[in-house]
Amino acid sequence: MADVAKWYVIHTYSGYENKVMTNLEKIVENRKLHDLIEDIKVPTEKVVEVRDNKSKEIERKVFPGYVLVKMVMTDESWYVVRNVRGVTGFVGPSSKPVALTDDEVANLGVEQRVLEINYGEGDNVKIMDGPLEGYIGVVEEISKEKKKVRVIVSMFGRETPIELYLDQVRPLE
The missing domain is CATH 3.30.70.940 (NusG, N-terminal domain)
Structure with missing residues (x-):
């Protein structure tokens, strides 16, 4: 047990x-x-x-x-x-x-989880969580202090910047 x-x-x-x-x-x-x-x-x-x-x-x-x-x-x-x-x-x-x-x-914030970021600025990523789940975008900026990433997603023919938590996106294979 x-x-x-x-x-x-x-x-x-x-x-x-x-x-x-x-x-x-x-x-x-x-x-x-x-x-x-x-x-x-x-x-x-x-x-x-x-x-x-x-x-x-x-x-x-x-x-x-x-x-x-x-x-x-x-x-x-x-x-x-x-x-x-x-x-x-x-x-x-x-x-x-x-x-x-x-x-x-x-x-x-009791436990500090180490988050491995295996993508960088300019990389294509897939959004894994939230209202835009499944969308693919390009990483514009990564803020480790805020634990956030800004991703540019193309929606309705427009480039739209979206701020997400680091664990909400995955790199495209």
């Missing part, structure tokens, strides 16, 4: 997120639970705060009161996480843990 680790959301006392993450990491290390609990994250974002006419970049928690844990759900792993000081429970109906879907994980 090959159990796959999934991301779960645990609820903590407000302000305890980093403490819960640190305590859980220590427990995983001490009890050698790396095969059950793979990763623990407190999602943060950098924001510019203006106080007394001075701007300062600070790191702010995206979801105060929540910690994300990538784990294989077993009685043991559930018990370990549930009994960390500061944890109030898992997010899910009647505290029954519900794993995040792949789309939710992608939208939250």
Whole structure:
């Protein structure tokens, strides 16, 4: 039985997120639970705060009161996480843990997936997803920072630039 680790959301006392993450990491290390609990994250974002006419970049928690844990759900792993000081429970109906879907994980930006781009500017590509699925176009520009590509598609006799995500197009063989 090959159990796959999934991301779960645990609820903590407000302000305890980093403490819960640190305590859980220590427990995983001490009890050698790396095969059950793979990763623990407190999602943060950098924001510019203006106080007394001075701007300062600070790191702010995206979801105060929540910690994300990538784990294989077993009685043991559930018990370990549930009994960390500061944890109030898992997010899910009647505290029954519900794993995040792949789309939710992608939208939250929890895991950075390495996207292999095997096409370049000037290459012909086929659109694999969205309203123009099946259309063929020419890559005009690739923006790795935004994870987007601009493709020129010929529609109704006109050249139309379309911005798509990098994984929405494939090179023509």
